[in-house]
Amino acid sequence: MNNRGQTASATPGNTKPTPEEHLAAITELIAQCGNWPSIEEIAVVDALGRALATSVPAPYDSPRFSNSQVDGYALSHAALERLPGVFSVGNDIPAGTDPAAVYPQGIDPENTGEMIVPIMTGAKVPEGTAVIVRVEDALPPEFPGTVVREPAEATGNRAATTTDSGEPASARREIVAAQAGQFVRQQGIDSSAGDIIVEAGEVLTPTAIAALAFQGVPIVQVRARARVLIATGGAEVAEIGELDTEAGSAIIPDANFPMLAAQARRYGLEPVGRVHIDDDVDKLATSLQQAIEEYHPDLVVTSGGISKGKYEVVRQLLADGSDAWFGAVSQQPGGPQGYGSFAGVPCVCLPGNPVSSLVSFRLFVAPAVGVAPDPIEVIATEPLTGLADKDQFLRARLEYSGGHVRARIVSGPGSHLLQQAVAADALVRVPAGATINARQRVWAYPF
Amino acid sequence: MNNRGQTASATPGNTKPTPEEHLAAITELIAQCGNWPSIEEIAVVDALGRALATSVPAPYDSPRFSNSQVDGYALSHAALERLPGVFSVGNDIPAGTDPAAVYPQGIDPENTGEMIVPIMTGAKVPEGTAVIVRVEDALPPEFPGTVVREPAEATGNRAATTTDSGEPASARREIVAAQAGQFVRQQGIDSSAGDIIVEAGEVLTPTAIAALAFQGVPIVQVRARARVLIATGGAEVAEIGELDTEAGSAIIPDANFPMLAAQARRYGLEPVGRVHIDDDVDKLATSLQQAIEEYHPDLVVTSGGISKGKYEVVRQLLADGSDAWFGAVSQQPGGPQGYGSFAGVPCVCLPGNPVSSLVSFRLFVAPAVGVAPDPIEVIATEPLTGLADKDQFLRARLEYSGGHVRARIVSGPGSHLLQQAVAADALVRVPAGATINARQRVWAYPF
Numbered sequence: 001m002n003n004r005g006q007t008a009s010a011t012p013g014n015t016k017p018t019p020e021e022h023l024a025a026i027t028e029l030i031a032q033c034g035n036w037p038s039i040e041e042i043a044v045v046d047a048l049g050r051a052l053a054t055s056v057p058a059p060y061d062s063p064r065f066s067n068s069q070v071d072g073y074a075l076s077h078a079a080l081e082r083l084p085g086v087f088s089v090g091n092d093i094p095a096g097t098d099p100a101a102v103y104p105q106g107i108d109p110e111n112t113g114e115m116i117v118p119i120m121t122g123a124k125v126p127e128g129t130a131v132i133v134r135v136e137d138a139l140p141p142e143f144p145g146t147v148v149r150e151p152a153e154a155t156g157n158r159a160a161t162t163t164d165s166g167e168p169a170s171a172r173r174e175i176v177a178a179q180a181g182q183f184v185r186q187q188g189i190d191s192s193a194g195d196i197i198v199e200a201g202e203v204l205t206p207t208a209i210a211a212l213a214f215q216g217v218p219i220v221q222v223r224a225r226a227r228v229l230i231a232t233g234g235a236e237v238a239e240i241g242e243l244d245t246e247a248g249s250a251i252i253p254d255a256n257f258p259m260l261a262a263q264a265r266r267y268g269l270e271p272v273g274r275v276h277i278d279d280d281v282d283k284l285a286t287s288l289q290q291a292i293e294e295y296h297p298d299l300v301v302t303s304g305g306i307s308k309g310k311y312e313v314v315r316q317l318l319a320d321g322s323d324a325w326f327g328a329v330s331q332q333p334g335g336p337q338g339y340g341s342f343a344g345v346p347c348v349c350l351p352g353n354p355v356s357s358l359v360s361f362r363l364f365v366a367p368a369v370g371v372a373p374d375p376i377e378v379i380a381t382e383p384l385t386g387l388a389d390k391d392q393f394l395r396a397r398l399e400y401s402g403g404h405v406r407a408r409i410v411s412g413p414g415s416h417l418l419q420q421a422v423a424a425d426a427l428v429r430v431p432a433g434a435t436i437n438a439r440q441r442v443w444a445y446p447f
Numbered sequence: 448m449n450n451r452g453q454t455a456s457a458t459p460g461n462t463k464p465t466p467e468e469h470l471a472a473i474t475e476l477i478a479q480c481g482n483w484p485s486i487e488e489i490a491v492v493d494a495l496g497r498a499l500a501t502s503v504p505a506p507y508d509s510p511r512f513s514n515s516q517v518d519g520y521a522l523s524h525a526a527l528e529r530l531p532g533v534f535s536v537g538n539d540i541p542a543g544t545d546p547a548a549v550y551p552q553g554i555d556p557e558n559t560g561e562m563i564v565p566i567m568t569g570a571k572v573p574e575g576t577a578v579i580v581r582v583e584d585a586l587p588p589e590f591p592g593t594v595v596r597e598p599a600e601a602t603g604n605r606a607a608t609t610t611d612s613g614e615p616a617s618a619r620r621e622i623v624a625a626q627a628g629q630f631v632r633q634q635g636i637d638s639s640a641g642d643i644i645v646e647a648g649e650v651l652t653p654t655a656i657a658a659l660a661f662q663g664v665p666i667v668q669v670r671a672r673a674r675v676l677i678a679t680g681g682a683e684v685a686e687i688g689e690l691d692t693e694a695g696s697a698i699i700p701d702a703n704f705p706m707l708a709a710q711a712r713r714y715g716l717e718p719v720g721r722v723h724i725d726d727d728v729d730k731l732a733t734s735l736q737q738a739i740e741e742y743h744p745d746l747v748v749t750s751g752g753i754s755k756g757k758y759e760v761v762r763q764l765l766a767d768g769s770d771a772w773f774g775a776v777s778q779q780p781g782g783p784q785g786y787g788s789f790a791g792v793p794c795v796c797l798p799g800n801p802v803s804s805l806v807s808f809r810l811f812v813a814p815a816v817g818v819a820p821d822p823i824e825v826i827a828t829e830p831l832t833g834l835a836d837k838d839q840f841l842r843a844r845l846e847y848s849g850g851h852v853r854a855r856i857v858s859g860p861g862s863h864l865l866q867q868a869v870a871a872d873a874l875v876r877v878p879a880g881a882t883i884n885a886r887q888r889v890w891a892y893p894f
């Protein structure tokens with residue numbers, strides 16, 4: 001079935017599909033042909049940039065237990081009522097120590113309010129705590145003594161401490177004032193057990209990884225990276241390092257494989273192998289078959305060999321398939337496009353000019369199977385005139401200032417002007433027939 | 448030498464360094480201690496996201512030779528002058544074929560203007576070409592015959608073709624009009640030999656990789672990724688998978704190692720190893736020494752153990768060094784900071800709260816040794832009130848619409864509110880004492 005038929009352009013007199021229609025057709029082709037996306041389980045620590053396949057609920061409240069926000073002293077309710085006052089100082093609660101091991105009945109079981117308890121940042125707040133006062137807000141503003149601790153292995157009790165200062169461990173501290181609840185991070189104030197930490201579909205950032213790890217989640221289910229086999233070439237194209245540097249050669253180096261492999265990585269895909277296209281359709285069939293058997297790609301991306309020439313081997317190989325379409329999309333550059341399947345693997349067929357290939361991968365491959373940024377509205381820095389009958393995608397550099405995003409066009413429209421596109425970090429879309437003034441808004445597709 | 452002394456805050460009555468001063472001090476520490484950045488040579492195809500160490504000049508003009516932009520016919524000057532007219536059709540020039548092999552004297556050595564020459568997209572333009580006419584602009588609008596070529600190996604000449612259509616190879620084509628020079632991509636129109644393709648310091652994008660590959664550049668010199676040893680822990684922190692899930696435990700999972708490792712990767716660094724910090728300074732010294740010998744890091748990043756508590760082992764280990772500084776930076780979160788060196792390796796010491804650590808890595812580690820986005824001015828979506836005496840960095844989500852970038856605050860100021868920060872993709876800086884209205888501009892630091 002040719003799924004292009006289901007998405008024919010609705011524009012009267014214009015039978016070329018729009019970029020959106022072409023993307024939809026490719027997305028459908030991949031859904032019909034492929035096994036992608038499969039799901040894999042990976043360690044949270046290795047999951048940067050991966051798209052979560054299933055939402056992860058929090059196993060615990062966060063914080064998991066009420067804990068101290070500072071290094072300071074825990075005061076009971078009775079002690080709080082005695083402020084301002086002078087207090088004796090109890091045994092420490094270091095971080096990582098269960099306070100119930102040090103104060104089984106809580107810090108002030110008899111409500112005398114005479115003693116305060118040193119507690120370190122992150123330590124679990126002991127039973128009976130009303131408030132925590134920072135160490136620097138007591139007088140004198142240090143903890144009593146410098147602690148010398150036996151190795152934890154030897155004592156088995158992290159609270160077993162002695163002091164080596166001249167000051168007795170029974171030192172006293174004066175505290176003037178405090179507000180109820182201060183410096184206590186309450187259990188569950190960040191989130192509750194059962195809350196979704198990260199939703200399915202979200203791309204994992206360092207913060208998301210931290211939130212998952214903070215909940216003790218070691219493994220997550222993510223979408224597998226699409227495995228992409230990249231076919232580039234044309235008889236005039238040599239692989240890097242094979243270039244004949246003799247003057248007069250009509251051979252050019254292959255810019256497309258390195259570019260498409262980099263784009264694949266940029267958008268979260270895995271380039272698994274390459275196929276060189278020369279101008280022989282049978283050889284292409286053989287090498288594609290071999291590479292598919294070797295690499296098991298989810299997708300083949302080709303560049304070149306799809307337009308009106310005599311040696312359009314990609315089109316010749318694929319165009320007769322029942323799910324194939326080759327033609328022109330209503331855009332420039334990247335008008336010639338195609339898709340089909342080979343040995344059951346979906347094939348997205350991009351034009352061969354490097355800039356056309358770059359633009360097409362960004363618009364059709366990245367959003368179909370990768371992680372691509374959403375288009376954003378930006379401000380044009382110069383007047384732009386659209387083509388009569390198709391949308392134009394200009395290479396541009398986004399500039400941020402004063403709360404605005406502006407797009408500065410960095411290259412002419414020619415699809416061979418690769419060098420001039422180096423500074424680009426986005427495509428700017430100029431609609432067919434549009435006249436855009438400087439400072440008017442246009443849509444940009446960030447790379 | 449303590450380089451903090453050189454960058455003391457100039458603000459009267461405020462001796463805390465600003466975030467900028469702290470970054471400058473860390474940058475200087477790394478310059479003094481480390482061998483980073485070293486330079487390494489890597490294949491262009493693997494260089495995505497790497498910072499170029501040396502500018503790369505173009506070895507060739509781009510395009511390297513004048514070539515056809517379309518599938519069409521090359522016309523001589525004499526043929527162009529005969530328009531409108533009917534022409535005989537010569538032998539093909541496929542892409543990759545040196546036209547001098549097919550037309551040693553050029554396409555029209557006798558200036559008869561009677562013959563036109565089929566030429567494919569990307570093929571080198573033959574001597575004597577004035578203009579190229581698209582195949583679809585001639586009548587009939589196809590090339591004569593479907594080409595059947597012998598395998599290139601057999602003939603040794605890619606231009607040796609025969610046709611299998613009923614139409615004789617001597618078919619004629621009518622052409623009505625053309626403009627001088629059309630559809631010829633002139634040699635050097637994109638850039639000239641010797642032009643810099645990519646400047647030193649630039650981060651390589653897919654487009655830059657394509658431009659380098661298009662010039663046949665196989666290898667580039669890039670800055671080595673900084674090798675980072677990450678030390679996290681605290682006695683209350685367990686590694687993922689080692690968490691005691693029993694109720695009442697005072698142990699929390701280690702969010703910081705996965706987060707800092709992900710941040711390192713995000714900003715182009717290489718996390719090479721980890722060290723667990725517990726609350727024993729001698730054990731920390733031993734494990735740090737062992738890890739430095741094993742992993743040869745350029746930099747150690749620690750989190751926790753640097754504030755006012757009794758068990759601040761990182762500070763205890765490093766603070767006496769001649770190049771060390773531990774204190775408070777004028778910001779929140781991430782006020783407590785430190786640096787020093789150990790076994791000759793610079794150590795950047797971040798606070799232990801996950802959000803403080805996240806903020807600090809973004810502000811101090813990423814720009815010092817990694818590839819961090821520049822701060823941008825954005826528009827606040829709600830009123831923001833600064834703290835009295837220090838700058839505040841709020842977690843925010845950037846929203847793009849109508850040519851504007853707005854920052855929506857997604858979490859409270861608490862450095863323990865990790866879950867609420869998951870959606871953040873930037874930090875918003877609220878200066879000390881500032882009152883910012885909705886729709887006013889603030890600076891954002893994109894993650």
